[in-house]
Amino acid sequence: MTASSMGSAPVAGVVVPPRTLSLDLRAIKVVVQRDLIRTYQDRTRFISQLIQPVLFLFVLGSGLSSLTGSATGPIDLRTFMFPGILATSTLFTAMFSAMSIVWDREFGFLREMLVAPVRRSSIILGKALAGATIATAQGSIVLILGAFVHVPFTSGLVVTLVAEVFLLSFTLTAFGLAIVARITQVQTVMGLMQMLLLPLSFLSGALYPLSNLPTWLSIVVRFNPLTYAVHPVRTAVFAQLTLPDAVRQRLNPPLTWFGWDVPTGLQLGLVFAMGAALMLVAIRQFQKVE
Amino acid sequence: MNAVEVRGLKKSYGQVEAVRGVDFEVRTGETFGFLGPNGAGKSTTIKILCTLAKATGGSATVAGFDVTKQRDQVRRHIGLVFQDTTLDTYLTAELNLRFHAELYGMPRDLVAPRLEQVLKMVGLWDRKDSKVLTFSGGMKRRLEIARGLMHSPRVLFLDEPTVGLDPQTRASIWEYIHELRQQEEITIFLTTHYMDEAEHCDRIAIMDNGGLVALDTPAALKASVGTDRVTIQTADDEEALRRLPDAIQTGEGIVLSVPDGEGYVPKLFAELGVPITSVSISKPSLDDVFLSYTGRTIRDSEVNPGMPAFFAAMRR
Numbered sequence: 001m002t003a004s005s006m007g008s009a010p011v012a013g014v015v016v017p018p019r020t021l022s023l024d025l026r027a028i029k030v031v032v033q034r035d036l037i038r039t040y041q042d043r044t045r046f047i048s049q050l051i052q053p054v055l056f057l058f059v060l061g062s063g064l065s066s067l068t069g070s071a072t073g074p075i076d077l078r079t080f081m082f083p084g085i086l087a088t089s090t091l092f093t094a095m096f097s098a099m100s101i102v103w104d105r106e107f108g109f110l111r112e113m114l115v116a117p118v119r120r121s122s123i124i125l126g127k128a129l130a131g132a133t134i135a136t137a138q139g140s141i142v143l144i145l146g147a148f149v150h151v152p153f154t155s156g157l158v159v160t161l162v163a164e165v166f167l168l169s170f171t172l173t174a175f176g177l178a179i180v181a182r183i184t185q186v187q188t189v190m191g192l193m194q195m196l197l198l199p200l201s202f203l204s205g206a207l208y209p210l211s212n213l214p215t216w217l218s219i220v221v222r223f224n225p226l227t228y229a230v231h232p233v234r235t236a237v238f239a240q241l242t243l244p245d246a247v248r249q250r251l252n253p254p255l256t257w258f259g260w261d262v263p264t265g266l267q268l269g270l271v272f273a274m275g276a277a278l279m280l281v282a283i284r285q286f287q288k289v290e
Numbered sequence: 291m292n293a294v295e296v297r298g299l300k301k302s303y304g305q306v307e308a309v310r311g312v313d314f315e316v317r318t319g320e321t322f323g324f325l326g327p328n329g330a331g332k333s334t335t336i337k338i339l340c341t342l343a344k345a346t347g348g349s350a351t352v353a354g355f356d357v358t359k360q361r362d363q364v365r366r367h368i369g370l371v372f373q374d375t376t377l378d379t380y381l382t383a384e385l386n387l388r389f390h391a392e393l394y395g396m397p398r399d400l401v402a403p404r405l406e407q408v409l410k411m412v413g414l415w416d417r418k419d420s421k422v423l424t425f426s427g428g429m430k431r432r433l434e435i436a437r438g439l440m441h442s443p444r445v446l447f448l449d450e451p452t453v454g455l456d457p458q459t460r461a462s463i464w465e466y467i468h469e470l471r472q473q474e475e476i477t478i479f480l481t482t483h484y485m486d487e488a489e490h491c492d493r494i495a496i497m498d499n500g501g502l503v504a505l506d507t508p509a510a511l512k513a514s515v516g517t518d519r520v521t522i523q524t525a526d527d528e529e530a531l532r533r534l535p536d537a538i539q540t541g542e543g544i545v546l547s548v549p550d551g552e553g554y555v556p557k558l559f560a561e562l563g564v565p566i567t568s569v570s571i572s573k574p575s576l577d578d579v580f581l582s583y584t585g586r587t588i589r590d591s592e593v594n595p596g597m598p599a600f601f602a603a604m605r606r
Contacts, residue, residue: 030392030393107379108372108374112378117362
C-alpha cells in the first residue's frame, strides 16, 4: 500500500445533521433492506417455510376430509381450513423473522446498529416492517395454494386477504420482538418459539370453527390475539361462498363477547391496537438492554 | 481542545466499583494506548466513552461532546472497531459500508467517494463485491477499520485491533493505522494486549483496580521503572564477580542493573580489570512497565479465568 494508491478524495467533513425524521427513516429503511436481502439470499429457508402450509392443506386437510365426510356440508374441508392455515403460516414466518434479531445480537451486527446515532425504536420498527413484508410475501404465495382447494377468489378478496395478512404479520412480528428483545442466545429463543407457536395456532380457531366449543376452550380462544386475525380472514372467504345458513352458522359463526357480535372492523382494530402496544413493549424491552 | 476529557469518572455495578474516579485527557491527533489487566475497568471506561454505558459519577467529553448529555453527537463523531466482529458476513463489503453510511446519516453525495477512499486505504477495493464470509481474519479486521472510518470520525476507538491475527497481519494492520494518522486528522484510542504494539502509541495509560496507575509516553514510562540490564561475559567470571559486588551470575552471564547502561559500559571496560568477551544492554520493556505498575504481566492477566461474571456479561 503506497500513498499514491490512495483515493484523492478529501477527508469527508463531519456533517452532523440535526436529528430529523428523515434520518430515522433512513435507518428504518436500512434495517428493512438488510432483512429483505438476507431473506432473498436465504431462499431455501423461505421456501422450506412454505412446506408447512402445503402439508396442512393437502396432507392433513385431505386426510381429515375422508374422516369428516359430509360434516362440512357442501364445502371442501380444505376450503374451510384455508384461512386458518394462511394465518398460521403467517404466524410462523413473522415469529421467525422477529427471531432474527437474536441472531443479529449473537453474530454481532446488532451492535453495529446499537452504536449508531439512531433511535432504538427505529431499529425495532424496521425489524417489524421487515417481518411484516416477508410474511406478507409468504402469505401471497400461500394464497395461490388456495386456488387448488376451491377458495372462490375475486380480486376484492385477494386485496382484502393480503391487507389482512399484512396487518396480522406486523402485529405478530411485534409480538415476537416483544418476546425476544432481551434474549441473547439463539438456543433459548428456539425453545421458546417451540413452546409458543403450536399452542397459539391451536387455540386460535385456525383449524376448527368457533361453534360448539367446550366453555373453557371458547374462553381461552377469545383471549388469543390470533383469533381476531383468523376470524376476519375466514369471514372474508366465506362471504364469497354460497352456503345454507345452518352450515355457515356452524362453520363460521360470528365471534361474540357475552353474546355480542364483535364487528370485523373492531376485530381488525384490535389486531392493530395490539400490534401498536406490542411494538411499544418491544421498544421498551429493547432499550433496557445494556 | 482535547479529543477526550475524563473527569472523576465513576461506574459501579451494585456493590462493585468498576471505575473509581478516573481523570485523564487524550490530545487531539495522538494515538493513545489504554492498557490494563482484565477486570481493571478498562472496558467499562471505553463503554462509557462510546456512550454504551452510563457513568454513575463524574463526566467525560469525546470530540467536545458530553457522553451522557449529547449521546448522538458523540456517536456521530466516533468510529468503533470492536474485538468481536460486528460485520454482517452474509453481505458484501460494499453493502456493509453503505448500510453504515445510512445509519450514520452521511450526506448521500459523499458516500461513494468516501467508500472508495476507505476501501482503497485498507487494500480491499478490489474485493468490495465479495461477501465478507469469504474474507480472512485480517481482511475482516481491515474492513471493520474501514467501516469505522466511513463517516469520518474525529476519534477512532480500536478495541484490541490485532487480537487473534498472525504477526504478519498484525504488522500490516499497524501500517494502516500509521497511514491513517497521516491521511486523516484523527485521534486513535486503542486497547491492546500486545506490549510491543503499545510502543506504537504516543502515550499510554495503565488502569488497574478501577483506577489509573500510570499515564505517559512509552519512553517516560520505561524510564520510570528504572534500570537497564547490562549482561557481560568475561574471561574470569569469579574474579569479575568479586570486583562487582552488586552483580549476579545467570545462565546468560553476569547481570548488572544500572540506571544508564550506555554510560556505564565504557567505564566497566576501563575499570573492571578482567577481559570482557561480550556485552549486551537491554532497556526495560513495556512488559516491565506493566509488571511494575500492576504486579502482573499482561499475559498473566490475559488468561485470567477468574474474570468476574458481570464483566463477562458486559462484553456482549
